[in-house]
Amino acid sequence: MEITLDVKPRAEMGKGPTRRFRAAGLVPAVFYGPSVEPVPLLVDGKQMSQALRTEAGDNVLINLRVDGKSRLTIPREVQRHPIRGTILHVDFVHVARDQRIAAHVPVHVVGESPGVKEGGVVDQHLHEIQVEAVPTDIPAAVEVDISELGIGDSLHVTDVKVPEGVDVLTPEDELVVAVIEPRIIELEEDIEEAAESAEEVPSEDDAALDEES
DSSP states (O other): OEEEEEOEEOOOOSHHHHHHHHHTTEEEEEEEETTEEEEEEEEEHHHHHHHTTSTTGGGOEEEEEETTEEEEEEEEEEEEOTTTOOEEEEEEEEOOTTSOEEEEEEEEEESOOHHHHTTOEEEEOOSEEEEEEOGGGOOSOEEEEOTTOOTTOEEEGGGOOOOTTOEEOSOTTSEEEEEEOOHHHHHHHHHHHHHHHHHHSOOHHHHHHHHHO
C-alpha cells in the first residue's frame, strides 16, 4: 500500500519553533537515505496518524511531495508521546522500489492451543522479527499458529512462515512463543517456602526473650 503526503520544508529549528509546530498540528520530521543529505520537514499530524493506521502499519510506503518533487519513503523511528500517544517526530527513509531493505514486522499469535485448554499459559517471547525484501513485498505482519502446542511446546523463528521473496534476518533459533505451566503455582510455592524459612529463623525479639529467661 502506498500513501501520498504533502509535506513542507522546515526552516526553523529548536525547542521553541518545535512547540509551535506541534501546537499547530504539524509534526517535525526528517527525510534522509543513502547518498541523500538529511532534509528537515513538517508533516500534518492527522494525516500521518492515518497513514500509520493502514494494513501496512509502520511499514507503509509513503510518497512525500515537497516543492513539486515526489520521494518514495518508509517511516522509521516514529516517536510518540508516552501518555497521549500522539506523534512527536518521524524519520522518513528514502527507498527504491527494486532495492531490498530490512524492516521489522510484528508477530501475531493465532489459533487455540490444547495446552491452554489444559491450564497452560501462552508466553510470547518475540513480538517482531526482522525481514528483508523489496519495499512492496514487506508483509504487514507474520503469524505463528499455536494450534498444535501442548504444555511445554514452543515455536521458534524457523517455524515462522513468510511470503515468497521475503528473507528472515532474525536468527532462526530464537524462541517466538511457548505454552508453559502457570507461573502462579511457582509463586505460591515460593511464598510457602519463604514462610517456612521465616518460622525457622528466630527474630531479634525472640532472641532477647530467650536471654532474659
